[in-house]
Amino acid sequence: MDGNGTLLIAGETNELSPSLPSYLRGNGWIVDHAKSLKDAIDILKEKSHETGLILIDDGQDINVPDIEKCLEESSLSWMALIHPNLLDNASILQLLRKHCYAYHVLPGSDEQVECILRHACAMRRLHELQKKNDATLIDDYEMVGTTASMKQLFDTIRRVAAVDAPVFISGESGTGKELAAHAIHERSQRRDGPFIAVNCGALPSNLIQSELFGHEKGAFTGASQRKIGKVEAAQGGTLFLDEIGDLPLEMQVNLLRFLEDHQIQRIGSTKEIVVDVRILAATHVDLEKAVKEGRFREDLYHRLNVLQIFLPPLRERQEDIEVLARFFFDKFANEKACQVKGFSQEALRLMQCHSWPGNIRELINRVRRALVMCETRLIKPEDLGLERRQSSRCIMTLEQARDHAEYEALVSALGRNRYKIQNAARDLGVSRVTLYRLMEKHHIHREVAVV
Numbered sequence: 001m002d003g004n005g006t007l008l009i010a011g012e013t014n015e016l017s018p019s020l021p022s023y024l025r026g027n028g029w030i031v032d033h034a035k036s037l038k039d040a041i042d043i044l045k046e047k048s049h050e051t052g053l054i055l056i057d058d059g060q061d062i063n064v065p066d067i068e069k070c071l072e073e074s075s076l077s078w079m080a081l082i083h084p085n086l087l088d089n090a091s092i093l094q095l096l097r098k099h100c101y102a103y104h105v106l107p108g109s110d111e112q113v114e115c116i117l118r119h120a121c122a123m124r125r126l127h128e129l130q131k132k133n134d135a136t137l138i139d140d141y142e143m144v145g146t147t148a149s150m151k152q153l154f155d156t157i158r159r160v161a162a163v164d165a166p167v168f169i170s171g172e173s174g175t176g177k178e179l180a181a182h183a184i185h186e187r188s189q190r191r192d193g194p195f196i197a198v199n200c201g202a203l204p205s206n207l208i209q210s211e212l213f214g215h216e217k218g219a220f221t222g223a224s225q226r227k228i229g230k231v232e233a234a235q236g237g238t239l240f241l242d243e244i245g246d247l248p249l250e251m252q253v254n255l256l257r258f259l260e261d262h263q264i265q266r267i268g269s270t271k272e273i274v275v276d277v278r279i280l281a282a283t284h285v286d287l288e289k290a291v292k293e294g295r296f297r298e299d300l301y302h303r304l305n306v307l308q309i310f311l312p313p314l315r316e317r318q319e320d321i322e323v324l325a326r327f328f329f330d331k332f333a334n335e336k337a338c339q340v341k342g343f344s345q346e347a348l349r350l351m352q353c354h355s356w357p358g359n360i361r362e363l364i365n366r367v368r369r370a371l372v373m374c375e376t377r378l379i380k381p382e383d384l385g386l387e388r389r390q391s392s393r394c395i396m397t398l399e400q401a402r403d404h405a406e407y408e409a410l411v412s413a414l415g416r417n418r419y420k421i422q423n424a425a426r427d428l429g430v431s432r433v434t435l436y437r438l439m440e441k442h443h444i445h446r447e448v449a450v451v
């Protein structure tokens, strides 16, 4: 590790290793020392450290929730120094597993402790470096993307944000249409005005008129109050009309009229109100087809379709899958300290092969689920709910294809022979020793195998 690491020591060192802080300082560490957990939490709130050393002695009343609070306060790399008696304490062991990079049982020499701290600090720096590399790929509205199509999209967003014309955003469900609309608004001159989103598909047809344009008190049965519609609420800002393809034909006429004269009338009123909004519309259906089939007005289509943005499906953005997965992993893992450190190679490979019908929304859900399900340091395919079965759309090198075929042949022979090693080995034309070696290579568990 190059340079000095920053370290917070939490706990009283006097009886344990009185020389430790000065030893570490002497070796170039920048050390803060909090004698109590409460002081440690206060310091962590103010200052960031790369590494933490928490001392858990047996003599005191062990307060597990307080220790956990301290370990969760910051995402630094923790090492624990614990009294040997605590190795029987299930809650302490769970804390170590969940929050610490490493632990050492007392007594530990200053050299040993420093060696572990150096590793912890190096891992922390590696993690930060990777985050920084990924972060450079994140646009400033938290839209992640590395592929050429995403870079082009970010560029288009910047361009369309600079003008005030309507934008038509298309793309499959979950590809980020609403996020793109937000990004346009945030970069436009209207950023200080409201951003109002309306899901045209979710509105019952009898309420759409009032929802969009508002109504006066007593305009119809049940209209006990004046209601400002979404269009008026977006005054000075941006109105995002999601699922515009689901807007009933009669409402399409009203919307077209508004787009032409920028005036609305609340139901039950004859007063024209001028509303200055920018319209962004989105759909996941083929609107041109809807126009051809007479379900969508052609004049409205052309009004909305001045500028276009297309959000590509995730399966066509292979390089983005891993970057996005890591982005959401960091986002959710940081919400709570957890023992999961990343994705296994197999999980990453299967993510590349999956067709992602739900696009980024599906990826988010799978990563969240994996963080809950995962019981090891690395997320496995099953934690993500992805099958090990290979999808035909995955791009593989010859070596990967061979590897995969080998795995499939092993699993199928073992399954056919109910995990009887001798029989499976005979079917495969290999020795038992070779079969064992191959099972180990592919992480096929021997516990279920019968010799």
Ligand SMILES: Nc1ncnc2c1ncn2[C@@H]1O[C@H](COP(=O)(O)OP(=O)(O)OP(=O)(O)O)[C@@H](O)[C@H]1O
Binding pocket: 142, 143, 144, 145, 171, 172, 173, 174, 175, 176, 177, 178, 179, 180, 242, 284, 360, 361, 364
């Ligand atoms: N490039 C991206 N980087 C980071 N997060 C993204 C990106 N694109 C989409 N997301 C996230 O994915 C989720 C789905 O995005 P969004 O709601 O914008 O999709 P949509 O296309 O509008 O979906 P629908 O058609 O179902 O309304 C959101 O949580 C959004 O923040």
